[in-house]
Amino acid sequence: MAAFGTQFMPNMAMATYTNNTWSKPEIVSSSSIALHPGAHVLHYASTCFEGLKAFKHDDGSVYVFRMDRNIARMQQSSDLLHLPPFPADLLENMILSSLANVIDEIPQPPSSMYIRPTHVGTEAAIGKAASPSTSSMLYVLLSQVGAYFTGGDVALRLLIEEDTMRCAAHMGMVKSGGNYASAMGPILRAKEKYQADQVLFCPQGDVQETGAANFILIDGNEVITKSLDSSFLHGVTRDSILTIARDMGMDVQERSLSVEELLERVSHPGCEAALSGTAAVLAPVGTLIHNGKEHVIGSGQPGPTTLKLRETLNEIQWGKQEDKHGWLRKV
Known part of the structure; x- marks a missing residue:
């Protein structure tokens, strides 16, 4: 299978908002979209997106995972970016109709159909740097995907960054392209200087998230992750993993975690760490790099609790x- 997120279905669902009204969704070609060069999104980054997956079960039926939560988060992102609001059932119907059109092309596990709803401001008005777009486009891309990490389970290396944030604090809970762009510089520098896979942003010593995933620490029966606030993304996979951990009788703590406590805990025998996200699900972390020193987490290899949590989520x-x-919502 092609690299993750590069193989798209030929068609997609699209709806547009003009004159205070949403159009009826259509199935159109996914090869291109038409935007005026002065479109608000191209100049003032009025864009947000979501990522979720559909899975084919053994009997051939297809289910979307936690679609309601992703739609609600996209409505929240649209609101915080002052994009035109859309009703939840509009996007839900677009997702389900898109999947119904390609039902036979949804691959068997561990592969899946990745779903990328996208909402962009389309008003042609380059003088509106401080005003929202009055028109927008909502579309749903589909992409057949396999495993996010093609090399198998290799524990990741994270650079702890205490001087900068992933994005502006008031934008952290928005799933917007600009947040990923702002994290790219630190990530590329970390890869070049330390051969790190990602950066763990910990402004003023507060352990938050990486450039594209939530961070989870597992120490014995304790699962520790930052409590939700507006400074970082409220991950749907994060919530799912924490729910499963509670079901397993683990002590789930959503609270502040300092770099000092993190480095002390990772020295404990059997300690584990992982990154949660839709694409990677739950990726093991084996090494933290702090002030030029490498701190191996536990054995430095993927931990059994991390793998058990991921396996349980996958099997659901x-x-x-x-x-x-x-x-699960049946298509």
């Missing part, structure tokens, strides 16, 4: 374990 998504939280 794949229909091999009971979906007792009502996370």
Whole structure:
């Protein structure tokens, strides 16, 4: 299978907002979109997106994982970016109709159909740097995907960055392209200087998130991650993993975690760390780099609790374990 997120279905669902009204969604070619060169999104970054997956079960049925949470988060992002609001059922119907059109092309696990709803401001007005776009475009891209990390389970290397944030604090809970762009410089420098896979942003010593995923520490029966606030993304996979950990009887703590405590805990035998996100699900972390020193987490290899949490989530998504939280929606 092609590199993650590079193989798209030929068609997508699209709706537009003009004159205070949403159009009826259409299935159109996904090869291109038409935007005026002065479109608000191109100049003032009025754009947000989501990432979720659809899975094919053994009986051939297809289910979308936690679509309601992703739609609600995209509505929140649109509101915080002052994009035109859209009703939840509009995007829900666009996602389901898009999947229904390619139902036979949704691959078997561990592959899946990645779903990328996108909302952009389209008003042609380069004088509106301090005003929102009055028109917008909402579309749903589909992409067949395999495993995010093609090399298998290799524990990641993270550089601890205490001087900068991933993005502006008031924009952290918005899933917007600009947030990823602002993190790219520190990530590229970390890769070049330390051969790090990602940067763990810890402004003023407060452990937050990496450039594209939430951070979770596992120490014995304790699962520790930063409590939700506006400074970082409220991950749907994060919430799912924490729910599963609670189901397993683990002590889940959503609270502040300092770099000092983090480095002290990773020296404990059996300690683990992981990154959670839709694409990677739960990726093990083996090394933290801080002030030029490398701190190996536990054995430095993928930990058993990390793998068990990921396996449990995957098996729910794949229909091999009971979906007792009502996370799956049939297409």
